[in-house]
Every structure is written in structure tokens, then in C-alpha cells.
Amino acid sequence: MAVVRDALGVGVAVGLSGFAFGATSAGGGLGLMQTCALSLLVFTGASQFALVGALSAGGNPLTAAAGAFFLGVRNAFYGLRLSQVLALPRAVRPFAAQWVIDETTAVSLAQPTRRGARLGFTVTGLSLYLLWNLTTLLGALGAKAIGDTDAWGLDAAGPAVFLALLAPMVRSTTERAVAALAVLLGLGLLPVLPAGAPVLVAALAAPAVLWAQGRRRGRTRDDAPGEDR
Structure with a gap:
């Protein structure tokens, strides 16, 4: 189905930028477990990049966390809209909330039917979550081989990918x-x-x-x- 193909395309394209986050986080001084925990629990790329960017620049941890929180607030507005579009059972909503991010919202809202929106949300969320966490781990492990992550500009990879996805819409x-x-x-x-x-x-x-x-x-x-x- 077209929706599955498109959702997988988004999941793979954005999921690969987890390499950039893992390398940036580890290069900025966070440990391997801390880096992986951010992707597993936070799972919103822009907020993760904002947090590690502020910490690596010597910012106060509380200030860095507050900035990441404010950036992640947008997902709450996505959730309000998706709750109407997806109309998921109550038992599923707490688990689905973890996947309410830019990419799943964009794919879901692009579908003409509720069934298509649910399928797009699920495929995008699952593929992106698995690949993002895998590439975060690999990126953190390979940070030493990359060297100075600031010189590579890896923190811009995630936003650049989403901008490329959003522009045609x-x-x-x-x-x-x-x-x-x-x-x-x-x-x-x-x-x-x-x-x-x-x-x-x-x-x-x-x-x-x-x-x-x-x-x-x-x-x-x-x-x-x-x-x-």
C-alpha cells in the first residue's frame, strides 16, 4: 500500500539521523547510557538535540532541560489534533502518545481516511522508533572515530530531514x-x-x-x- 511505503520512507529517512544525535550527544560529554535513555524515553529529535547542544556548550542542566521541554511542548498540540483524527481506544492512547512527534503527525494528517491515518501513524512510529534508537546507539559508539562532532554540523541533520519532508506540503x-x-x-x-x-x-x-x-x-x-x- 502507498501509505505503508510512504510511512516506511519517512521512518527510514529520519531514523538514520539518529546517528547524528548519538555522535553529537556522546561527543558533547554524555555517556552511552544517558544518550540511549534520551532516545528511548524522550524520543523527540529536536528536543534531544537542544538538550545535548546546551549541555555541551556548558549550559546549566536545568536551563538545558527547560529549553528542551519548551521545544517539546509542540507535541502536545499535535496530540490534540491526532486524538480527533485517529480516535484510538483509551487503552492504547498512553502507548501511542510516545510516538506523537513531527513525522507521525505529518504522515497521519496526509491520509484521506481514518484507517490510512492509523496505519501511517503506526508504521511511521514503529519504524522510526526502532531505527532511531538503533542508530543512536551506533552513533554514540562511533563518536570517537568521528572526532569533533561540531565540525561536522551533525546537529542540523534532524531538522534538515524534516524540513525536506515538510516543504512539499x-x-x-x-x-x-x-x-x-x-x-x-x-x-x-x-x-x-x-x-x-x-x-x-x-x-x-x-x-x-x-x-x-x-x-x-x-x-x-x-x-x-x-x-x-
Whole structure:
């Protein structure tokens, strides 16, 4: 089935970037068990990269954890949407919550039916979870052979992969406006806000664009000729 093929493609493509996380984490000073525990328990790539990046730069552990937490808050919003799309049994939801991430959300929402969304979510989540944790282990073990992980820019691998997956889905004028404003907010606030906070502020791009469009439509209706009341 096409949905299985696409879901596996996403799982494999993104799962391989676990090499980058494992090498970056181990190269930044975290132990093998700590690195693997992050992938097993946290399992949200951007938050993991944010945490190890802050720690390797000499940041306070509490501050680093707070930044990673703020960055991971986006998954809660994904969960609200996916709960409606997937409508999973109550007994399954606590386990499925571990797989509510960028990639599973993108694949699920791209499906036209609930059955397809559930299948896409399951295949993407399972393949990505298994491969991400395997490559995290291999990357951490091979960190010494790689050398200076900062010189390789490995922390950019995960975001780059997801951007490549997301870009083809941005088609309408509204979606492009939201994406552009989100980029401006995220990059513009990066030097002045703590790690993770610019992403949360960038999430305001969607309601801001929708609000602006609503006001413009309202003015258009007010300016249109009609009957006196």
C-alpha cells in the first residue's frame, strides 16, 4: 500500500539521523547510557538535540532541560489534533502518545481516511522508533572515530530531514505565509530568547496569519455594496 511505503520512507529517512544525535550527544560529554535513555524515553529529535547542544556548550542542566521541554511542548498540540483524527481506544492512547512527534503527525494528517491515518501513524512510529534508537546507539559508539562532532554540523541533520519532508506540503498562500512568518519569528528571536522559546513564539504565526486574513475579509465585506439596514 502507498501509505505503508510512504510511512516506511519517512521512518527510514529520519531514523538514520539518529546517528547524528548519538555522535553529537556522546561527543558533547554524555555517556552511552544517558544518550540511549534520551532516545528511548524522550524520543523527540529536536528536543534531544537542544538538550545535548546546551549541555555541551556548558549550559546549566536545568536551563538545558527547560529549553528542551519548551521545544517539546509542540507535541502536545499535535496530540490534540491526532486524538480527533485517529480516535484510538483509551487503552492504547498512553502507548501511542510516545510516538506523537513531527513525522507521525505529518504522515497521519496526509491520509484521506481514518484507517490510512492509523496505519501511517503506526508504521511511521514503529519504524522510526526502532531505527532511531538503533542508530543512536551506533552513533554514540562511533563518536570517537568521528572526532569533533561540531565540525561536522551533525546537529542540523534532524531538522534538515524534516524540513525536506515538510516543504512539499506547503502549497497554499496561507500555508506559505504561515511558514514565512514562523521562520522570521524563530530566527529573529533566536539571539534574544532562551533555547526552545523561539519555536513556541513561532507557533503564533498560524493564528496571526488567520487573524489578519479574517480582518481583511471583514473589511472587504464592509466595503462591498449592499442593502441599507
